[in-house]
Amino acid sequence: MTTSYWAAGTALTSPPLDGDAECDACVIGAGIAGLSVAYELAAAGLAVIVIDAQGPGAGETGRTTAHLMTAFDDYFSYVERHLGHQAARQVARSHAAAVSRMEAICAAESIACDFRRVDGYLFAESSDGEDLLARELEAAHRAGLEDVERASDVPTGKVLLRSALRFPRQGQLHPLKYLGGLVDAIQRRGGKVYGKTRAMEVSDGHPATVDTASGARIRAGSVVVATNTPFIDRFAIHTKQAAYRTFVVGMKVPRGSMPPSQFWDTLEPYHYVRIAGDFDPDYQLLISGGEDHKVGQADDAGQRFARLADWTRQRFPVVDAPVFAWSGQVMEPVDGVAFIGRNPGDANVYVVTGDSGNGMTHGAIAGMLIRDQITDRTNDWAELYDPSRKSLTAVVEYARENANVVVQYADWLGKDDGVALDAIAPGAGHVVRAGGRHVAAFRDADDGLHTFDATCPHLKCLVQWNSLEQSFDCPCHGSRFGVDGSVLHGPAKGGLEPVDVTRDDQRHH
Numbered sequence: 001m002t003t004s005y006w007a008a009g010t011a012l013t014s015p016p017l018d019g020d021a022e023c024d025a026c027v028i029g030a031g032i033a034g035l036s037v038a039y040e041l042a043a044a045g046l047a048v049i050v051i052d053a054q055g056p057g058a059g060e061t062g063r064t065t066a067h068l069m070t071a072f073d074d075y076f077s078y079v080e081r082h083l084g085h086q087a088a089r090q091v092a093r094s095h096a097a098a099v100s101r102m103e104a105i106c107a108a109e110s111i112a113c114d115f116r117r118v119d120g121y122l123f124a125e126s127s128d129g130e131d132l133l134a135r136e137l138e139a140a141h142r143a144g145l146e147d148v149e150r151a152s153d154v155p156t157g158k159v160l161l162r163s164a165l166r167f168p169r170q171g172q173l174h175p176l177k178y179l180g181g182l183v184d185a186i187q188r189r190g191g192k193v194y195g196k197t198r199a200m201e202v203s204d205g206h207p208a209t210v211d212t213a214s215g216a217r218i219r220a221g222s223v224v225v226a227t228n229t230p231f232i233d234r235f236a237i238h239t240k241q242a243a244y245r246t247f248v249v250g251m252k253v254p255r256g257s258m259p260p261s262q263f264w265d266t267l268e269p270y271h272y273v274r275i276a277g278d279f280d281p282d283y284q285l286l287i288s289g290g291e292d293h294k295v296g297q298a299d300d301a302g303q304r305f306a307r308l309a310d311w312t313r314q315r316f317p318v319v320d321a322p323v324f325a326w327s328g329q330v331m332e333p334v335d336g337v338a339f340i341g342r343n344p345g346d347a348n349v350y351v352v353t354g355d356s357g358n359g360m361t362h363g364a365i366a367g368m369l370i371r372d373q374i375t376d377r378t379n380d381w382a383e384l385y386d387p388s389r390k391s392l393t394a395v396v397e398y399a400r401e402n403a404n405v406v407v408q409y410a411d412w413l414g415k416d417d418g419v420a421l422d423a424i425a426p427g428a429g430h431v432v433r434a435g436g437r438h439v440a441a442f443r444d445a446d447d448g449l450h451t452f453d454a455t456c457p458h459l460k461c462l463v464q465w466n467s468l469e470q471s472f473d474c475p476c477h478g479s480r481f482g483v484d485g486s487v488l489h490g491p492a493k494g495g496l497e498p499v500d501v502t503r504d505d506q507r508h509h
C-alpha cells in the first residue's frame with residue numbers, strides 16, 4: 001500500500017471494543033463523516049460509541065487532499081440544470097456552512113490542524129473550459145456565492161493562469177490532525193472510540209443493533225453507517241453511485257515561492273492542487289491530484305503518476321521531484337450530491353455515502369444534518385441529500401453509469417490475466433483461471449501462494465489486481481480486498497473465499 005503525506009507523519013490508534021455495549025448513537029466508521037457525526041451528537045449531549053474496522057483516519061480520509069470547498073466539483077451549472085435552482089442554492093449554502101463549521105470546531109476545541117482560509121482558482125485552458133467558466137460564474141452567483149469573480153494572471157510560481165474564477169475563503173487543513181482533535185473532543189464528552197472493531201450486521205429497531213466480528217453487540221437508539229460506502233444494503237444505494245480511483249503526487253516547493261492557494265482545472269477527470277504544509281525548514285509540499293479511473297478498470301499507476309507530475313511541473317514550475325505518491329477511492333453519486341440521511345426503508349439507521357471530490361465538506365454536512373435528524377430538529381438540507389430521493393435525471397445518468405457496470409458483469413463470464421500460477425512473481429497478484437473457476441492469486445515475498453475465489457462476495461463481479469495498492473478491487477461497486485483476502489473497502493461485508501489450487505488445476509482447464 002502507498003502512504004499519504006498525512007499518514008506518514010500522524011498515526012491515530014484506538015483500542016478494540018471488548019464486550020457488549022449500549023448507547024444513544026452508534027457510529028460505524030471513523031473517517032471525516034463518522035467522526036463529524038459523532039462529534040455533533042456528543043456535543044448535543046448524546047452518549048456516543050464510534051467503531052472502526054481499522055482505526056480513525058485509516059480509510060479515504062487519510063488519503064484525501066482536504067480542499068474544503070464551496071466550489072462544487074460537479075459544478076453549480078450542472079446541479080442547477082438537473083436538480084433545479086433551489087438545489088444549487090442549498091448545495092452552495094451547505095458546503096459554505098460546512099467549511100465554517102470545521103473552522104469553528106477547530107477554534108472551539110483548540111485543534112491544531114493547520115486550518116486556514118485560502119483563495120481557490122478554477123482555471124480553463126481550452127475554449128470548452130472557457131465556456132464552462134462563463135456558465136459556472138453565472139450559476140455560482142445565482143446559487144448565492146456572489147463573491148466568486150473572474151481572475152486573470154493568477155501566479156502559480158512563475159506561470160500565469162490566464163483564465164480563472166476566484167472562489168474566495170476556501171478552507172484547508174491536515175485531515176488526520178483534525179480527526180485526532182475530533183476523537184479527543186468526543187472522548188472529553190464521554191463518547192467512546194474503538195478501533196479494530198468491524199461491524200458485520202446492522203438491524204433497525206428500538207433499539208437498533210450492531211453486531212461486530214468479535215461477537216460483541218451494541219444496542220443503540222440510532223445507528224449511523226459512515227463506512228464510505230454502506231455494507232448494509234445490496235442494491236438501494238450502490239446502483240446510484242460509481243467508484244473511482246484517484247492519484248496524488250506530493251512535490252517539494254521552496255518556502256514562500258507560491259502563495260497558499262488551491263487550484264482545479266476544468267478537465268474530466270480534473271486536476272486538483274494545493275500547498276499542504278511544511279516539508280522541512282526550507283520547503284513546503286505541493287500536492288497535486290487527478291488521473292482518475294473507474295475502480296478495477298486500469299492497472300497503470302506508474303504512467304498516471306508520471307503524467308500527473310508532468311502536468312504539475314508545466315503549470316507550477318517551482319516544484320521539485322515527487323517525494324510522495326499515493327492513491328485513494330472516491331464514490332461519485334449519479335447527480336453529484338451525496339447521500340446523507342435515513343437508510344432507505346429504515347427508521348433508526350442512517351447512512352452517509354456518495355462523498356465525491358467534496359467528501360470532506362459532505363462529511364461535515366453529515367455531522368450537522370444527521371445530528372438534526374436524530375435529535376428531531378428541522379434541517380432544510382434533508383430533502384436535497386435524502387438517500388431515497390428519486391429524480392428523472394438521476395435515472396438517466398444512472399443508466400449511463402450502469403451500462404459500464406454491466407460490462408463488468410460480462411467480464412465475469414470469461415476474463416482472466418492469462419498468466420500461469422508459476423509465473424506470478426513474489427509481491428505480485430493476478431486473476432487466473434484454475435480448477436474451472438477464476439482465482440485471485442497472490443505470491444508473497446517468501447514464495448508462498450495465496451489463492452481465493454475471485455468472485456466478489458457483494459454481487460458476484462470478478463475482482464481485478466491493483467498492483468499499486470496491492471489489493472484485489474471490484475470494478476462493479478468498488479469493494480477492495482487485501483492480499484490475505486480480507487475486505488478493505490465495502491460494500492462487501494466479508495472477504496474473498498480461500499480456495500485450494502494446484503498447478504494441475506490450472507493446466508487441466
Ligand SMILES: Cc1cc2nc3c(=O)[nH]c(=O)nc-3n(C[C@H](O)[C@H](O)[C@H](O)COP(=O)(O)OP(=O)(O)OC[C@H]3O[C@@H](n4cnc5c(N)ncnc54)[C@H](O)[C@@H]3O)c2cc1C
Pocket residue numbers: 028029030031032033034051052053054055056057058059060061062063064065066067068069197198199200226227228229231246247248272289327328329330352355356357358359360361362363489490
Ligand atoms: C486522493 C483523494 C483526494 C481527495 N480530495 C478531496 C478534497 O480535496 N476535498 C474533499 O472535500 N474531498 C476530497 N476527497 C474525498 C474525501 O477525502 C472523502 O470523501 C472522505 O475522506 C471520505 O470520508 P468517509 O468518512 O466517508 O470515509 P473514510 O475516511 O473511508 O472512513 C470510513 C471508515 O469506515 C471504516 N469501516 C469500513 N467498513 C467498516 C465496517 N464494516 N465496520 C467498521 N468500520 C468500517 C473504515 O476503516 C474507515 O476508517 C478526496 C479523496 C481522495 C481519495
Ligand code: FES
Pocket residue numbers: 456457458459460461474475476477478479490491492
Ligand atoms: S462491489 Fe458489488 S459486486 Fe463487487
